Amino acid sequence: DSGVTQTPKHLITATGQRVTLRCSPRSGDLSVYWYQQSLDQGLQFLIQYYNGEERAKGNILERFSAQQFPDLHSELNLSSLELGDSALYFCASSGPGQGVDTQYFGPGTRLTVL
Amino acid sequence: AQTVTQSQPEMSVQEAETVTLSCTYDTSESNYYLFWYKQPPSRQMILVIRQEAYKQQNATENRFSVNFQKAAKSFSLKISDSQLGDTAMYFCAFMNRNSGNTPLVFGKGTRLSVIA
Numbered sequence: 001d002s003g004v005t006q007t008p009k010h011l012i013t014a015t016g017q018r019v020t021l022r023c024s025p026r027s028g029d030l031s032v033y034w035y036q037q038s039l040d041q042g043l044q045f046l047i048q049y050y051n052g053e054e055r056a057k058g059n060i061l062e063r064f065s066a067q068q069f070p071d072l073h074s075e076l077n078l079s080s081l082e083l084g085d086s087a088l089y090f091c092a093s094s095g096p097g098q099g100v101d102t103q104y105f106g107p108g109t110r111l112t113v114l
Numbered sequence: 115a116q117t118v119t120q121s122q123p124e125m126s127v128q129e130a131e132t133v134t135l136s137c138t139y140d141t142s143e144s145n146y147y148l149f150w151y152k153q154p155p156s157r158q159m160i161l162v163i164r165q166e167a168y169k170q171q172n173a174t175e176n177r178f179s180v181n182f183q184k185a186a187k188s189f190s191l192k193i194s195d196s197q198l199g200d201t202a203m204y205f206c207a208f209m210n211r212n213s214g215n216t217p218l219v220f221g222k223g224t225r226l227s228v229i230a
Binding site (some may be wrong): 002031033035042043044045048050056058088090092094097101102103104105107108110 | 149151156157159160161164195205209211215216217218219220221222223225
């Protein structure tokens with residue numbers, strides 16, 4: 001158990017819909033990262049937050065947005081969903097304390113868009 | 115931009131044998147970390163080992179060790195005494211440390227099968 005939690009584990013929805021994925025980092029970690037793992041694209045970085053502020057942006061679509069709240073949990077919002085958005089979405093955290101530069105991953109949310 | 119290449123899409127090894135997974139990377143940065151993550155069929159991403167670029171000594175974690183060749187930009191993972199539970203997808207990853215904690219750049223992965 002990495003200490004990073006993600007909900008829900010599975011999500012099935014239809015095209016055009018909007019969903020929210022939630023992540024709680026390890027206790028004490030300030031950085032949260034979101035990654036997308038699809039069959040043809042591998043693991044791709046979407047966005048990073050540090051202590052509530054956006055720190056870095058990767059290949060994140062305009063239909064996607066995220067935020068990190070004062071309690072440090074983060075949410076990834078996916079809207080106007082398309083079939084190609086079906087993927088495994090991981091959250092990872094890192095921060096002060098042991099293994100400060102190491103990212104620990106949550107179990108992921110599997111999104112299926114029908 | 116950094117790139118990470120894993121040239122072996124699939125590998126297999128007999129139980130109790132040793133196997134080496136290859137990884138090369140391209141970067142102009144001087145301060146970085148390298149990681150190997152394991153993704154078993156459960157799809158959980160599990161840290162296997164990490165290497166700081168400024169350290170000359172190769173990292174070791176129990177049966178897992180790396181061969182870090184900085185000049186050649188090579189970072190291979192050796193698994194000794196392979197066990198059935200080592201069957202997984204293995205990802206090599208790069209992290210630039212020149213501006214604090216930054217996102218990981220992953221290779222495409224190597225699927226390892228351990229055969230009884």
